[in-house]
Amino acid sequence: xxxxxxxxxxxxxxxxxxxxxxxxxxxxxxxxxxxxxxxxxxxxxxxxxxxxxxxxxxxxxxxxxxxxxxxxxxxxxxxxxxxxxxxxxxxxxxxxxxxxxxxxxxxxxxxxxxxxxxxxxxxxxxxxxxxxxxxxxxxxxxxxxxxxxxxxxxxxxxxxxxxxxxxxxxxxxxxxxxxxxxxxxxxxxxxxxxxxxxxxxxxxxxxxxxxxxxxxxxxxxxxxxxxxxxxxxxxxxxxxxxxxxxxxxxxxxxxxxxxxxxxxxxxxxxxxxxxxxxxxxxxxxxxxxxxxxxxxxxxxxxxxxxxxxxxxxxxxxxxxxxxxxxxxxxxxxxxxxxxxxxxxxxxxx
Amino acid sequence: xxxxxxxxxxxxxxxxxxxxxxxxxxxxxxxxxxxxxxxxxxxxxxxxxxxxxxxxxxxxxxxxxxxxxxxxxxxxxxxxxxxxxxxxxxxxxxxxxxxxxxxxxxxxxxxxxxxxxxxxxxxxxxxxxxxxxxxxxxxxxxxxxxxxxxxxxxxxxxxxxxxxxxxxxxxxxxxxxxxxxxxxxxxxxxxxxxxxxxxxxxxxxxxxxxxxxxxxxxxxxxxxxxxxxxxxxxxxxxxxxxxxxxxxxxxxxxxxxxxxxxxxxxxxxxxxxxxxxxxxxxxxxxxxxxxxxxxxxxxxxxxxxxxxxxxxxxxxxxxxxxxxxxxxxxxxxxxxxxxxxxxxxxxxxxxxxxxxxxxxxxxxxxxxxxxxxxxxxxxxxxxxxxxxxxxxxxxxxxxxxxxxxxxxxxxxxxxxxxxxxxxxxxxxxxxxxxxxxxxxxxxxxxxxxxxxxxxxxxxxxxxxxxxxxxxxxxxxxxxxxxxxxxxxxxxxxxxxxxxxxxxxxxxxxxxxxxxxxxxxxxxxxxxxxxxxxxxxxxxxxxxxxxxxxxxxxxxxxxxxxxxxxxxxxxxxxxxxxxxxxxxxxxxxxxxxxxxxxxxxxxxxxxxxxxxxxxxxxxxxxxxxxx
Numbered sequence: 024x025x026x027x028x029x030x031x032x033x034x035x036x037x038x039x040x041x042x043x044x045x046x047x048x049x050x051x052x053x054x055x056x057x058x059x060x061x062x063x064x065x066x067x068x069x070x071x072x073x074x075x076x077x078x079x080x081x082x083x084x085x086x087x088x089x090x091x092x093x094x095x096x097x098x099x100x101x102x103x104x105x106x107x108x109x110x111x112x113x114x115x116x117x118x119x120x121x122x123x124x125x126x127x128x129x130x131x132x133x134x135x136x137x138x139x140x141x142x143x144x145x146x147x148x149x150x151x152x153x154x155x156x157x158x159x160x161x162x163x164x165x166x167x168x169x170x171x172x173x174x175x176x177x178x179x180x181x182x183x184x185x186x187x188x189x190x191x192x193x194x195x196x197x198x199x200x201x202x203x204x205x206x207x208x209x210x211x212x213x214x215x216x217x218x219x220x221x222x223x224x225x226x227x228x229x230x231x232x233x234x235x236x237x238x239x240x241x242x243x244x245x246x247x248x249x250x251x252x253x254x255x256x257x258x259x260x261x262x263x264x265x266x267x268x269x270x271x272x273x274x275x276x277x278x279x280x281x282x283x284x285x286x287x288x289x290x291x292x293x294x295x296x297x298x299x300x301x302x303x304x305x306x307x308x309x310x311x312x313x314x315x316x317x318x319x320x321x322x323x324x325x326x327x328x329x330x331x332x333x334x335x336x337x338x339x340x341x342x343x344x345x346x347x348x349x350x351x352x353x354x355x356x357x358x359x360x361x362x363x364x365x366x367x368x369x370x371x372x
Numbered sequence: 373x374x375x376x377x378x379x380x381x382x383x384x385x386x387x388x389x390x391x392x393x394x395x396x397x398x399x400x401x402x403x404x405x406x407x408x409x410x411x412x413x414x415x416x417x418x419x420x421x422x423x424x425x426x427x428x429x430x431x432x433x434x435x436x437x438x439x440x441x442x443x444x445x446x447x448x449x450x451x452x453x454x455x456x457x458x459x460x461x462x463x464x465x466x467x468x469x470x471x472x473x474x475x476x477x478x479x480x481x482x483x484x485x486x487x488x489x490x491x492x493x494x495x496x497x498x499x500x501x502x503x504x505x506x507x508x509x510x511x512x513x514x515x516x517x518x519x520x521x522x523x524x525x526x527x528x529x530x531x532x533x534x535x536x537x538x539x540x541x542x543x544x545x546x547x548x549x550x551x552x553x554x555x556x557x558x559x560x561x562x563x564x565x566x567x568x569x570x571x572x573x574x575x576x577x578x579x580x581x582x583x584x585x586x587x588x589x590x591x592x593x594x595x596x597x598x599x600x601x602x603x604x605x606x607x608x609x610x611x612x613x614x615x616x617x618x619x620x621x622x623x624x625x626x627x628x629x630x631x632x633x634x635x636x637x638x639x640x641x642x643x644x645x646x647x648x649x650x651x652x653x654x655x656x657x658x659x660x661x662x663x664x665x666x667x668x669x670x671x672x673x674x675x676x677x678x679x680x681x682x683x684x685x686x687x688x689x690x691x692x693x694x695x696x697x698x699x700x701x702x703x704x705x706x707x708x709x710x711x712x713x714x715x716x717x718x719x720x721x722x723x724x725x726x727x728x729x730x731x732x733x734x735x736x737x738x739x740x741x742x743x744x745x746x747x748x749x750x751x752x753x754x755x756x757x758x759x760x761x762x763x764x765x766x767x768x769x770x771x772x773x774x775x776x777x778x779x780x781x782x783x784x785x786x787x788x789x790x791x792x793x794x795x796x797x798x799x800x801x802x803x804x805x806x807x808x809x810x811x812x813x814x815x816x817x818x819x820x821x822x823x824x825x826x827x828x829x830x831x832x833x834x835x836x837x838x839x840x841x842x843x844x845x846x847x848x849x850x851x852x853x854x855x856x857x858x859x860x861x862x863x864x865x866x867x868x869x870x871x872x873x874x875x876x877x878x879x880x881x882x883x884x885x886x887x888x889x890x891x892x893x894x895x896x897x898x899x900x901x902x903x904x905x906x907x908x909x910x911x912x913x914x915x916x917x918x919x920x921x922x923x924x925x926x927x928x929x930x931x932x933x934x935x936x937x938x939x940x941x942x943x944x945x946x947x948x949x950x951x952x953x954x955x956x957x958x959x960x961x962x963x964x965x966x967x968x969x970x971x972x973x974x975x976x977x978x979x980x981x982x983x984x985x986x987x988x989x990x991x992x993x994x995x996x997x998x
């Protein structure tokens with residue numbers, strides 16, 4: 024099958040503050056299955072970056088291996104991208120971020136890439152509070168190898184062949200909250216209204232931001248008994264509507280029900296959240312864990328911004344690295360020269 | 373019995389219990405000899421343990437400047453009853469056995485052919501100190517004091533060393549000097565000092581030593597300094613013996629040199645990763661993003677890093693990896709040395725991969741080759757693996773001073789700037805071989821608003837970095853990588869070849885720490901009328917000099933510290949010279965640095981018996997090995 028991406032765009036297509044149209048944030052044509060949740064997430068990333076007025080070349084996209092990890096090719100073609108090895112994106116992202124702290128790092132992974140082969144690296148990138156947005160496109164199965172069970176698949180649910188999964192699932196959002204993540208959101212690829220502002224908030228967050236996005240696999244895990252199917256998630260999704268209001272912009276969102284909570288991000292922008300429950304404190308880890316398990320027990324999936332720690336030290340703060348990116352240091356700054364070597368030699372005699 | 377006599381030429385070994393503070397006393401002993409201007413090479417032979425196990429320290433003193441192990445022990449200083457039986461047995465006939473005579477020596481340990489020197493170390497400590505920890509620590513200083521009398525070490529040199537060692541903790545100087553005096557006094561009042569084997573200042577030493585204002589330094593520290601001088605800003609690592617001290621030293625020098633005086637912020641970042649996979653992933657990420665980054669590990673770490681090495685090779689990301697080799701396979705002997713990662717490193721990872729290897733033989737070369745490795749990595753956009761080993765990395769070697777040319781400028785390779793991209797008329801092709809050398813142009817992320825972005829991937833791609841499964845495109849790319857490897861041959865360090873004064877058809881090949889004992893062995897054999905040309909390999913891929921050396925000789929001994937003759941196999945694999953019958957493996961792999969005597973013995977044995985050994989037998993062995 025040959026795809027040709029149409030180059031035509033409406034002459035009056037909106038442009039952002041950089042004078043760029045949404046088209047400038049697009050990527051190559053997706054080769055994923057028609058209806059794949061991942062494509063909706065790519066579209067949401069495009070919207071978020073367009074609306075946040077981010078320069079595409081100031082973004083670095085990183086991924087591991089799998090269907091999800093192919094998607095960086097489908098958005099932000101003006102950004103450098105690194106499709107690394109299976110489950111190892113966090114380490115590559117860490118090194119890249121150490122080299123240049125001024126870029127925006129968006130990591131795309133899947134449930135196989137993160138919860139199985141990459142669980143170790145995932146846990147440690149969370150611990151280090153690396154300043155990046157980490158999106159897990161979670162469909163409960165291995166798509167690219169044709170539908171094997173993944174570690175996020177719920178206990179007691181069948182796969183496409185009808186085999187029941189008897190292993191207990193890893194809830195990446197809860198795990199991240201437990202081990203110190205400073206921003207954890209959950210969403211659904213089908214809920215663009217919630218996903219786009221969540222991505223914006225995650226990008227604006229200074230530190231590690233996890234978005235665990237349920238993203239149905241239409242080919243292998245979209246059957247009626249799957250808890251990662253469109254049908255199930257639409258029914259079970261208990262979404263906390265999210266607004267992201269950039270700095271200097273008037274708050275105009277219009278939700279009228281539920282308890283509202285506003286979180287001011289370090290850059291001055293505001294995340295406004297409409298909670299289902301007044302007692303839920305999204306700045307308290309325990310409260311966040313209780314809320315997610317409470318909904319889970321009722322057969323629901325709580326989505327939205329689950330937990331945030333506004334003021335935290337990201338990896339560069341902890342290490343005390345220079346404000347200027349390390350990759351911009353000059354030979355003059357870095358090389359001590361022969362005179363110092365003479366003193367080293369003298370000390371070794 | 374004839375007691376051995378020699379001046380400035382002997383091997384002394386200390387048998388200690390690890391975790392008792394013997395290491396610093398022993399190193400003071402070696403450094404005192406070094407400061408007396410007498411060539412010395414100390415080696416720790418230690419267990420994978422923190423406290424309570426036998427540990428040894430072997431010091432070679434050689435006026436001729438031989439820094440490798442000689443073989444045999446002339447003097448044993450026994451402070452560990454656990455290992456006393458084997459320690460007695462190891463002393464050469466006519467040698468000396470110095471022991472703690474607080475308790476009488478077991479008669480079963482008495483040999484007729486060696487000299488016993490009993491000093492009541494424990495008794496002296498019990499008398500002088502009340503604190504148990506002090507009794508343990510000062511025992512070490514006391515035996516060094518006794519040795520200073522027995523071997524004629526300049527006492528003022530020892531005093532200076534104590535002052536240097538406790539700079540900032542001056543309170544400790546006097547008690548340490550007192551302990552040295554206790555030992556010195558006991559030995560000089562009870563024995564004829566100095567003994568037959570001893571030191572004398574002012575003797576002429578070998579030219580290759582005399583010509584330099586030498587330093588005493590370990591290879592890991594030298595490599596770390598190399599990384600500092602090369603401008604490395606990111607180090608990611610996972611602790612593993614014997615490489616740990618590389619990043620420790622990098623950290624130490626960065627704290628001195630890389631803290632911004634204005635802000636107090638660091639112009640570097642060091643991450644202790646969760647494992648070696650992650651360590652190399654970080655290094656690749658940082659290099660991809662334009663910082664110079666490296667990691668240091670040992671064999672087990674390289675095994676884990678193989679996946680990422682394949683990615684760096686195929687996606688063409690510069691990477692510097694320091695492999696301080698130890699005895700494998702698996703966990704092997706983690707505190708013993710070997711050169712057994714050669715084949716793994718050369719071909720690490722699945723698919724058709726090959727890596728550039730550098731083989732330093734001295735601390736000075738650990739420094740210079742590490743500096744060079746960063747240039748090579750960026751010029752070739754590929755992993756560069758520095759093949760050190762435990763013997764070089766963790767022991768102090770006498771070495772010419774480290775040198776750095778202030779006119780040297782980093783070569784960051786083919787990187788396009790924003791201005792370059794603006795001037796470009798044609799479309800940027802990340803994997804397009806514009807210059808015909810197999811090396812393509814790259815850009816750092818964030819360089820230009822509209823040009824130069826590309827997709828780095830471990831999957832097959834076309835010249836514009838777009839995914840492709842087209843067989844012809846794949847082959848073109850793989851062949852270009854091979855061309856790049858050919859280009860590498862012209863820029864990696866050339867081998868050091870020395871021709872014998874007499875015309876000979878026989879050659880010897882070695883690399884890394886095998887060089888010192890090998891050169892000594894060649895001199896031993898030369899005196900016996902066996903002349904050999906030598907080639908010290910310093911890098912892989914092999915250049916034409918290596919091919920030519922093989923062609924020019926009928927028989928070549930390849931000396932290496934592994935079981936399978938890995939360098940020999942690499943030479944068979946990677947040179948076009950017909951070599952299979954010429955290359956004779958000379959192997960030592962017991963985990964201790966190979967000795968000159970052993971090498972000389974093996975070559976002598978081959979040459980003297982070689983004529984009667986049918987070549988077919990040698991061939992048969994080769995078939996089995998292949």
